Amino acid sequence: MDALTKNAVAETFLACLERSRHVTQPFYYWLLEDVLPEADVDAVAALAIPPPQGTHFHGRRETNNATRVFFDPETQERFPPCRRIADGFKDERVIAAIRAETGAHLYGTRVRIEYCQDAPGFWLEPHTDIAAKKFTMVIYLLSNPALRLAGTDIHEGPPGHAYVTTAPYGRNLGLIFIPGANTWHGVGHHPLRTLRKSLIINYVSADWRDTFELA
Template sequence: MPQPSAIRRHFLGSLQAATAPKEPYPHWLLDGVLPLETAAAVVDLPLTPAQIGETFGKRDSHNESRAFFAGALLNEQPVCRNLAAGFQDPETVAALEQATGAGLAGNYLRIEYCQDTRGFWLEPHTDIGAKKFTMLIYLSTAPGAAGWGTDLYDKDKRRVGRAPAAFNQGLIFIPGDNTWHGFEPRPIDGVRRSLIVNYVIPDWRARHELAFPDQPVRAAG
């Protein structure tokens, strides 16, 4: 199982090679985000997708069924612990700040593991406010999963793009008032697995969602 330092090094290589489109807003597209052994271990976590029915276009419509790399899961599953430690690492934080221009030091790491099934959709939204950084890592292996990426919208909420979502690809953006994104209804034949990595403000109320609720991140150097 790759240790935090190996996860960090691998991720930073992916970040360095990322493409950086400017439209409809600055974002970064990554390949090979995690070491393959780490990505496979996340997929193999003993977590059954929740049967939640209608989402009303929002993830928080069923908060009780959401899974985070925090608390017991962080303690019991080495892949969760190692991955969280890799993104808590000051060198990772510094590299993300340099690549994206985001100010992350002093914020807190939040990693959600999503397992979306048939009927899932998300209305266009921006992530503005308490989230200072958003990255999605796509981990689906089902046929057609490459087309299950995040939809990107312009300021008028017109879909103008879709992130590629083959296994272990990723999308980064820095939330702002124009970072409209969502997931338009489409067939999901299987499970749409992804990690959502955020750095959130110190006042984040749901402390149980944070990987290290008593440890704000800091940037190396």
């Protein structure tokens, strides 16, 4: 059963990537629908992991590093859906398809998956991802209409980091971009007023320092 479900994660994503909408301005990104199997979206959104408490919102996730949750081996052991998703994105067919579609350099990379439960007041300043991240995908998990404008904000670069648009937040929708000098993005152009759940899936370089985060 696990093998079948793992294959379902890979197969569902491969079909999603084929249907993705490629946007070229102000940088290349891809908008996604039906990213994961429906049962896995439900399972992850319902994980028995309480939202972090006592968080501080200063525009950077690393401010709250102590409360962040990753699909590390321990979390995968506790929650089978986390293992299924991690295994799906280790599938060589998935890696090959991402490389073919986006041009991402994924040779020798490792999978890093973060489970985010962002509380009202959360925001991220416009930023670009560090060079060790070779691929970034955000998968949104909830269907709450109040979150429709709570997706990832797309910005132009300096000096003004002008707001361009927001990737639509919705259940099993997503966004891909390949980190680079111009991939300015954030969260918070539209204030967050309710809990926002998402997955951030990265392929990171083999020398990633915080190995405890890896799947």
